[in-house]
Amino acid sequence: MTLLLEKRQQQQDSFAVTAELIPPRDWNPRPLIEQALRYRGYVDAVDLSDNLLAIARLSPVVGAFFVRQVGMEPIVQINLRDRNRMGIQSDLMGLAAIGVKNITILGGYPAKVGTEPSAKEVYDLETMELVRYARKFADEGLLFDGTRMQEPPKFTIGTVENIAGKPIKELIDRLETKVDNGTDFVRTQLVFDMDLIGEWMEEARRRGLHERATIMASILPLRDADHVGTALKIPGIVIPDSFRGRLAASESKEEGLVIAAELIKQLRQIEGIKGIHIRPIGGAEDSVNKVVQYAGLLSSPKIPASA
Template identity: 70%
Template sequence: MSIYLGNRLVSPDYFTVTSEMVPPRSWNPSPLVEQAVRARGYVDAVDLSDNLLAIARLSPVVGAFFIRQVGMEPIVQVNLRDRNRMGIQSDLMGLAALGVKNITILGGYPARIGTEPNAKEVYDLETMELVRYVRRFVDEGKLFDNTVMEEAPQMTIGVVENIAGKPVKELIDRLEAKIDAGANFVRTQLVFDLDLLGEWMEEARRRGLHERSYIMASILPLRDADHVDAVLKIPGIAIPETIIKRIKEADSPDEGMKMVVELIHKLRTIDGIRGIHIRPLGGMDRYVSTIVKEAGLMNRKLEKIAEYAS
């Protein structure tokens, strides 16, 4: 129940900070590298999205190579929408060859919302199936057809979970099934409503899932009124009216940054939340370093990163 930072698994009492990066719509990795350099020293790892919002972008596997060149730890998303099991295995072997030790498995938004609405969605495997296959890939060094590799890779498996949209029992049933299948760490969908998260975490704690997985809350600094409207169109996102009103009245990225810092302080008090994942979508990536500093996250002790048996 952890993630890798460097060659070591993080201990449960270390509060991890990660940030999402969206690969460019170009073969040139320079924007990705520049963003990683700006985040270096402020976040523990960067998460590379995989054709976010069903828009074709530079491969996150290739992006991971360049991220490692500048001394950053990559977490690579693997979406089920775009690949069959052969393509997924190729990516997993490639990531292991690069030394990437953390992946996140997710379904991916439907193709119809992106730039290629007529694209054929693959979904050869379901999330739970892929988690089980990757667990065996890591623990036993086996490919999906049971072929044994010369050496098993070091890798942790992450999943993404909604905290809204269904009764909390159904949501936690799904979370528990993914953990049973072998997920090591969990990132929530974007958190704006602490009451929703509180209810979700209460049920997760009741079942002891916070002790079996490393749970991180995802947050997004809202830029302005237009950004709020765009985020509300993303499936599975719930934003309280008080926050919508506050951001739209201010209509400034400074207010969004202030709001997210306040949110981080509250998240750190919730039992079972082991870290935060900053998603600076909509051009907010330049605020990541400021958010981390303003939230008092620069004083975390890296020596708490210790070998931990997941």
């Protein structure tokens, strides 16, 4: 059984904490390993992003191998932008071979936002299709053409959901279809607006989706007022003007971390949210442990990174 579901099933009041781990733009995995070690004892698992923001980086499949070597639980992203169904199956088999049990399926940001704007986008499958294929791959050991492997690898499957941009009903319709097709856990897009996530969760609860999947809210620790502008370039992000004002007016370099901790504390009060996913986009990797501490998420003594 995999980490996220195990926590949820053993303790219904448990609260999972994960952090995004961004592979380097280099073949050398050392920075990835060192960051994983810093997170050890503060988060339950690390999510290895897949060419985040349409920028070519070290393969998350390779990164997951090294992360497991230092005792961290990896969740590996698989984006649909960069590979066809053959490449995806190769990655899934490779992940199973090295013992990875958690994957996140997502479309991927458009190529035009990254360093290779003329790159050809693949999108051979839609998210819903891959969820269905991955569910049969995980539970029945079936490749996408129906070929049966010796044994199923038993993956936990996650997806990423927008909470803005469309009527709430349409957004939850999409979530419900993903859960129907085999999604085990869900991360929202970055959350800054409590009213927005509150409405989204209200409809999710009305349909009982919080009982069928582990719903986690994503948080971005902001560095400063300029970081707000950078974050707003990410599709699907809504940030209240008040946060930019607080960051601009504060003399503290950790105001953004305080804001993140405040958001987490509010999110923990929303029925149905079972965890937090911290996304340190834009050079905020060193902020994750402090946010975990400030939000009061350390429930037991943690292992120092040097242990």
